[in-house]
Amino acid sequence: MSPTPTRVTAVDTYDIRFPTSRELDGSDAMNPDPDYSAAYVVLRTDADDGLEGHGFTFTIGRGNDVQVAAINALRHHVVGRRVDELCADPGTVNRDLIGDSQLRWLGPEKGVMHMAIGAVVNAVWDLAAKRARKPLWQLLTDATPEWLVSQVDFRYIADALTPEEAVGLLRAGREGATGREATLRERGFPGYTTSPGWLGYSDEKLTRLARQAVADGFTQIKLKVGADLADDIRRCRTARGAIGPGIRMAIDANQRWNVGEAVEWTRALAEFDPYWVEEPTSPDDVLGHAAIRTGVAPVKVATGEHVQNRIVFKQLLQAGAIDILQIDAARVGGVNENLAILLLAAKFAVPVCPHAGGVGLCELVQHLSMFDYVALSGTTENRVIEYVDHLHQHFIDPVVMRAGHYTAPTAPGFSATMRPESIAEFTYPGGSFWAADLASDKGAAA
Numbered sequence: 001m002s003p004t005p006t007r008v009t010a011v012d013t014y015d016i017r018f019p020t021s022r023e024l025d026g027s028d029a030m031n032p033d034p035d036y037s038a039a040y041v042v043l044r045t046d047a048d049d050g051l052e053g054h055g056f057t058f059t060i061g062r063g064n065d066v067q068v069a070a071i072n073a074l075r076h077h078v079v080g081r082r083v084d085e086l087c088a089d090p091g092t093v094n095r096d097l098i099g100d101s102q103l104r105w106l107g108p109e110k111g112v113m114h115m116a117i118g119a120v121v122n123a124v125w126d127l128a129a130k131r132a133r134k135p136l137w138q139l140l141t142d143a144t145p146e147w148l149v150s151q152v153d154f155r156y157i158a159d160a161l162t163p164e165e166a167v168g169l170l171r172a173g174r175e176g177a178t179g180r181e182a183t184l185r186e187r188g189f190p191g192y193t194t195s196p197g198w199l200g201y202s203d204e205k206l207t208r209l210a211r212q213a214v215a216d217g218f219t220q221i222k223l224k225v226g227a228d229l230a231d232d233i234r235r236c237r238t239a240r241g242a243i244g245p246g247i248r249m250a251i252d253a254n255q256r257w258n259v260g261e262a263v264e265w266t267r268a269l270a271e272f273d274p275y276w277v278e279e280p281t282s283p284d285d286v287l288g289h290a291a292i293r294t295g296v297a298p299v300k301v302a303t304g305e306h307v308q309n310r311i312v313f314k315q316l317l318q319a320g321a322i323d324i325l326q327i328d329a330a331r332v333g334g335v336n337e338n339l340a341i342l343l344l345a346a347k348f349a350v351p352v353c354p355h356a357g358g359v360g361l362c363e364l365v366q367h368l369s370m371f372d373y374v375a376l377s378g379t380t381e382n383r384v385i386e387y388v389d390h391l392h393q394h395f396i397d398p399v400v401m402r403a404g405h406y407t408a409p410t411a412p413g414f415s416a417t418m419r420p421e422s423i424a425e426f427t428y429p430g431g432s433f434w435a436a437d438l439a440s441d442k443g444a445a446a
Ligand SMILES: [Mg+2]
Pocket: 252, 254, 278, 279, 305, 355
């Protein structure tokens, strides 16, 4: 008699918020006071291996409860499913979640519901990688091109990339993969740091952190811009003075501008040699990005952290609207959709420089870039993963930076598992930090 198959027994969710707004960490022109938060999900099973699938999506405070409610709405698709089938083919759960016709009305494939799907799908991949006893990047690089392509939903993108082309890209990507994997294990994947450049920091703090970034081995930093032009000119001059001419400096407007304003503002900062301008305008404005790209060249145009799905990425690429594609591990529908986006980027030969920071986004997205390097694009040239030195201590398997590079993770999984004591402390509003904080607010108001 065959043993009873193990199944998913619970999909538990947590509203976790960190009080980051008190230090102005993460402040930019559109988001002056974020409380970095995670809508967090844990898949539990009745297997006796004790393994769980962890996933999350990132928000910046209020609304994290809405995001958690969206994840809860997906629970019935996952509870009761066979663990072996789920982990052998995460694409099935991806398709089932996207295909829930009643929930699909809330998108389709965008916004809160789509981010919830991403959290659940990524939790499945975390569980699959843990069961395979591999870090996720290695599970992906060890997979066959045909299986990887079976994980991608080509609906709405087949006009730009067919499954046959995708198999071809992945077959070509395997040539030399063994050598690149050895290089990755030895050197890691290059990062750049946003830590010096938050808008709320003083010039003194900017200078100190920019110098520190260079001393730590980073070859690129990023500055938030877009609130006040005179301030931006002063801050860009200060930062350029601190890092010297040989280090790349990107600027990030976090969607602040209209198209014409984006061109004028970026040109006004051109003397400080910005490498790219990030999120100059609405992430939905494909043709606007194309116009900005023409207007600010040779400064490059980058976007993606708020691009809602593979279809908008397809259009940005088809329109020649971006020089740099910025995937985010927790904005779209999880690993499956990011595979589609990485394949589109490879087809159009646009470098991928992921968005990270937030809560745990560095931990997640490093796996996707490392897969891209070893088994798809085959290069780290002009490719860097964002790095923010922030909140990593809450994770069991935090990123390890060495000489400005992300070290390849060795622990099985997607590096998504948060420390239980952090969950207990920062769950909102009942965790120990928030309970005490809200009680003292009440005391102050009385
Ligand atoms: Mg950004």
